[in-house]
Amino acid sequence: AQTVTQSQPEMSVQEAETVTLSCTYDTSESNYYLFWYKQPPSRQMILVIRQEAYKQQNATENRFSVNFQKAAKSFSLKISDSQLGDTAMYFCASQGAQKLVFGQGTRLTINP
């Protein structure tokens, strides 16, 4: 069975700071994908970044990057130069052969 755990229910930082959101996962599959999704107050789920498990290089999308530690089954998201528009729920998710499993989410607030 796949599980995804986000240990930080809430985080708060000042605008322009860097913040890291934690995620650990467990899966028995050898081929899988990992994702971070953002859910702003509108509740639309937006894909932030993806990582293929077979790739050692950490994925990067502009201000968003991940630290993928496959042996430790860790997949953290770093947001650099945080902006007010980054305020949202962030969900870590693991895609296996059967389904996409989500963590409980981290509520991130960026303060002006």
Place this chain on the structure above:
Amino acid sequence: DGGITQSPKYLFRKEGQNVTLSCEQNLNHDAMYWYRQDPGQGLRLIYYSQIVNDFQKGDIAEGYSVSREKKESFPLTVTSAQKNPTAFYLCASSIRFFNEQFFGPGTRLTVL
């Protein structure tokens, strides 16, 4: 513009009534999904469909039914057998099963 639409945005139902939530996509995606989100929680998979005329139960299928008669459409019916249907429902699609999923804007269902 390609995308996923869900209607209605808000839906109210009396106890004992069935209600159908609409999900349409024009992305030419083969796979479609339905998720339920409760306050402060992640998404849980209700049903998914890998191709037309085929669908599979997810983790919480009891009290729900779906159909997939057209590639573009994947409606979800919440039946009176669903004991606690008040929730936020999200539809998603992916080009094929096991690819990254893109989400619609969601439907908020409230049982009166």
